[in-house]
Amino acid sequence: MSALQQQVHDPYPTRLEHAITPIERIEPTVWGDDGSGPLGAAELNDFAAQGYLVRPDTVDSDALGPLGNELERLAAELDSDDPRVIREPGGSIRSIFAPHLLSTLVAGVVQLDTVLPVARQLLGGDVYIHQARINLMPAFTGTGFYWHSDFETWHAEDGMPQMRAVSCSIALTENYPYNGSLMVIPGSHRTFYPCVGATPDNHHSSSLVAQRFGVPDQNTLTKAVDADGIDQFTGPAGSALWFDCNLLHGSGSNITPLPRSNVFLVFNSVDNQLGAPYAAAGIRPEYLAARRTRSLGLPASRAQCC
Numbered sequence: 623m624s625a626l627q628q629q630v631h632d633p634y635p636t637r638l639e640h641a642i643t644p645i646e647r648i649e650p651t652v653w654g655d656d657g658s659g660p661l662g663a664a665e666l667n668d669f670a671a672q673g674y675l676v677r678p679d680t681v682d683s684d685a686l687g688p689l690g691n692e693l694e695r696l697a698a699e700l701d702s703d704d705p706r707v708i709r710e711p712g713g714s715i716r717s718i719f720a721p722h723l724l725s726t727l728v729a730g731v732v733q734l735d736t737v738l739p740v741a742r743q744l745l746g747g748d749v750y751i752h753q754a755r756i757n758l759m760p761a762f763t764g765t766g767f768y769w770h771s772d773f774e775t776w777h778a779e780d781g782m783p784q785m786r787a788v789s790c791s792i793a794l795t796e797n798y799p800y801n802g803s804l805m806v807i808p809g810s811h812r813t814f815y816p817c818v819g820a821t822p823d824n825h826h827s828s829s830l831v832a833q834r835f836g837v838p839d840q841n842t843l844t845k846a847v848d849a850d851g852i853d854q855f856t857g858p859a860g861s862a863l864w865f866d867c868n869l870l871h872g873s874g875s876n877i878t879p880l881p882r883s884n885v886f887l888v889f890n891s892v893d894n895q896l897g898a899p900y901a902a903a904g905i906r907p908e909y910l911a912a913r914r915t916r917s918l919g920l921p922a923s924r925a926q927c928c
């Protein structure tokens with residue numbers, strides 16, 4: 623164990639030498655209640671049970687054009703060797719990280735009444751952006767994302783202590799069943815699946831294109847799917863998928879002429895700040911795992927004036 627790694631008891635051990643029994647989730651999935659935000663009791667219960675929730679009309683149709691243009695601007699302006707730009711094996715852009723710091727339009731999406739209040743309600747209070755990215759899943763060349771739990775990576779490599787983070791994936795283009803849309807295993811967020819294999823040094827230089835460490839084995843995935851099946855997030859541009867940090871998800875490749883561009887906003891509770899990695903030798907760059915954080919506070923519409 624490197625000097626950086628946590629010396630404290632690790633409730634979610636992973637990146638091990640050999641397989642161990644899956645671990646029942648310790649934390650609640652929903653931290654707020656139906657009086658603390660826009661989600662009603664039925665939606666909160668759904669999210670707690672399934673680990674995800676689809677919310678149509680999260681971004682207005684009149685904002686989608688400018689956001690699409692912004693994506694093209696970022697893709698054109700960022701240097702080809704900018705580490706925040708992740709490329710597909712064939713060279714097309716796969717992801718752009720930290721778009722909320724590069725674009726005021728994307729930063730504005732964070733503050734929408736259909737976004738920030740939902741994150742605050744699910745996480746039970748003040749939140750900040752742990753990570754944001756645009757996954758472009760480009761036409762013909764978009765390669766998939768193998769099954770994984772984001773929390774497994776954020777715990778092992780970023781030192782995220784608890785399962786108290788949530789992702790909001792907003793479709794910027796239509797998400798069809800056939801253009802690489804996100805698949806989830808409903809209910810899988812209630813179990814932590816420790817993975818075998820030590821984290822390679824500088825792992826993110828490969829994992830963001832094809833993740834081979836920190837992924838569940840095929841036996842685990844088969845059992846999870848046998849038990850709970852697979853759901854898929856599809857819908858028009860402007861729709862949002864909220865999913866728990868520990869929900870198993872993945873996506874297939876896109877061989878269609880139809881890009882599946884989604885912006886992913888990852889909210890973390892201010893009470894769940896990153897520490898030393900639990901299973902990695904060093905910390906990851908700020909654009910992957912924010913450590914210089916600032917609470918987003920209340921939504922602009924609720925901020926007390928004067």
Ligand code: 6CS
Nearest residue numbers: 767770772775830833910
């Ligand atoms: O390593 C990460 O943080 C990223 N990797 C994946 C496969 N999903 C979450 C996140 O974008």
Ligand code: FE
Nearest residue numbers: 770771772871
């Ligand atoms: Fe992921």
